[in-house]
Amino acid sequence: MNKTVRVALVALLCVGAAACSKKQEVKPQPAPEQAPVTAPVQTEHKYTPADLDTDACLRQRVVYFDFDKDEIKPEFQQILACHAKYLQDRPTAQIRLEGNADERGTREYNLGLGERRGNAVSSALQSNGGSASQLNVISYGKEKPVCREHNEDCWSKNRRVEIVYTAK
């Protein structure tokens, strides 16, 4: 769902429900429409499955997040642009976006947070040329940590979305 549709939905709901004047605080949206990427992608070259193993940009498959946040940090825009171009070049390609969270907070809330991060990456890929039908978001919350220490270094590794190609 893109931003306009979401905003329209919120507006519709506000027309319908009288009670939403104060409580319907609009959450900060994922920031997919941020500065178009500093064109790293060779526009001439069409990606092929072989590039997934060899292309330095496509080989990066993890996006990291700040605590309790789902905003995509500028340093990951370039990676997402590459993967979005791949999706555009390979319409049959499919990506599963696996959202994860660090151990702080409850399991079910972190499922929600992981999903929000997955959706943020999904939106970013779509606004860079990927199609919604190529993207599937799943949240593991804090169920699949890559690191089990109780410190920020470890937590920062767990707050992530993994880009997994289910069809190349």
Added chain:
Amino acid sequence: MKPMRKLSTRLALVLLVVAALIAGPAAAQSLNVDIVGGLKTATPIAVVPFAQAGGAPLPTDVADVIRNDFNRSGKFRSLAKSEIVETPSKGADINFATWRLLKQDYITVGRISDAGGGMLRVEYELWDVNKQQSLLAQAFTAPAGDLRGVAHQIADAIYEKITGVRGAFWTRIAYITAVGLGNNTTYSLIVADSDGYNPQVVARSRESLLSPSWSPDGRKIAYVSFESGNSAIYVQDITTGSRQLVSARAKGINGAPNFSPDGSKLALALSYQGNPEIYVMDLGSRQETRLTTNLAIDTEPRWTPDGQSIIFTSDRSGRPQLYQMPATGGSADRITFQGQFNANASISYDGKQIAMVQGNGNVYRIAIMDRSLGGQLRFISPGPIDETPSFAPNASMLLYAASEGRRGVLYAVSADGLVRQRLVLADGDVREPAWGPYRQR
């Protein structure tokens, strides 16, 4: 002196390990007990070892089980077995002067005899030491394999007689274990006695299990499993093992099931419409009703005991806090205002106390909000990564999950936070405790 003591400690450790090996997988699965705090004002009570009239040695020391129940509750301090100098088994044999000297307020004596047909007869009496008055006398008939259950029922009866509050020792708990590393992890949903004994595997999965919720009759558990890839909600019968898939939307989260007090409905958190929202599903018709509508994460719904409201976690105001709304939907009121993060409510049977995970900075502890005291909060766990509070059915104690090193452990804690007991699985990671309802006699 010192090296000797060290040696004997080591020897004891070795013996313990050997004993654990001999006892086999059942013992390795059960939970060790370890009281970390204590309460001097707790009522002193002597539980004399029960006399056994002949027969084969019994698998359970009934008095031991009762003593441990009492100590864990924080309400009682039971006399150590080593200090029990006389062993009467009937009220008429009690020498009250002895127990007064030992500063005991109450004494329990009992005896076990063969009832024929493979059954045992367990009789006990509770006496007031100062008044030299009989308070309780009861008998149970049970197979030897159920002596722990009988002991818990005796502890419940004594607890109720003295405190006026129904005991909750003869109850069960559910929790999740994760054993192994990485892709070789096995997750199990386990049901055990309230003291961690008699663990039984209800469900096993190669993928994560979470959020067990008891049906009010104690026969079923709803839980979330990732076994099919995405989250899905199942309701499983504990005794037959048969289970039903209740929600497995391909898109988004199927999470946080919670049985209504009458058992006819489940509250859930589903995100197939974009982000996690609270729904109520009628288990008969499988019809879903959506209760919340906003762009925040709404999850962890819990029915209030009267079935009229649902308390849930939402980050609609920025960070997660608890909210309350009618169980039929409608506007939600925020009910927690203290602390940066409040989530995963457990509600006491009378609705007066709400336990939650409260996070401040990097410290997450269990807090109880007393609604009759204007929402005053008290912390009952030290943190730093505590979660999943679950009230006992009489609200005298709670279970919660904590982290020790790289593994999860469970604690039972008295509701005043003064007595904590660690329940440790010998192997692996323990989490997601849920205290079951009272059992039907």
